[in-house]
Amino acid sequence: MIERLWYGLRDSLRLWLAPERMRAEGTTPDYRFSLANERTFLAWVRTALALVAGGLAVDQFLTGMRPAPRTAIAVVLLAGGALCAVRAVNHWLRTERAMRRGEDLPLSRFPVLLALGTAVTALAVVAGVVLGELGR
Numbered sequence: 691m692i693e694r695l696w697y698g699l700r701d702s703l704r705l706w707l708a709p710e711r712m713r714a715e716g717t718t719p720d721y722r723f724s725l726a727n728e729r730t731f732l733a734w735v736r737t738a739l740a741l742v743a744g745g746l747a748v749d750q751f752l753t754g755m756r757p758a759p760r761t762a763i764a765v766v767l768l769a770g771g772a773l774c775a776v777r778a779v780n781h782w783l784r785t786e787r788a789m790r791r792g793e794d795l796p797l798s799r800f801p802v803l804l805a806l807g808t809a810v811t812a813l814a815v816v817a818g819v820v821l822g823e824l825g826r
Contacts, residue, residue, distance in 0.1 A: 705783050712783075716790035727785045734778030737804070741771030748815060754822035763814050770807055 705711050745767030752760050777800050784796040 702780065702783060705787075706779055712786060712790065715787050716792065719789040723789055724786065727782055727789070730785070731778050731782040734774060734781065738771045738774035738778065741767050741774055741808075745771065752815070752818060752822070755818040756822075759814070759818055763811060763818065766807070766811055770804070770811075774804065 745764040748760060748767060749764035752763075777798075781796070781798060781800070787793075788795050
């Protein structure tokens, strides 16, 4: 099982670094589907950038909050942005490969995890702001 996982990861990384290899995967889909997949990729990258910007904003502008929780929230947002960017590439690759092979599109739990993580982080920021205001 570990060997299969390793080879799958290795093959995916090869496609990340040499996308021309994708042409060996099945047949070329209608270009409109590939372009839609690319737009989805760009939306995930924008989401990643927004998470990074949110992490920087929490660190720089919520100065009324204690340093430890402020730093923790900022790090969670920054790590979420990095994870979201990596996930964007992986999802684009898996979707493009599935389209070329005529397979079902890949399913992912990531959107749910991202939404829940964002909600929990937002509630932590609200709590920090409220408690910061009450502590003044």
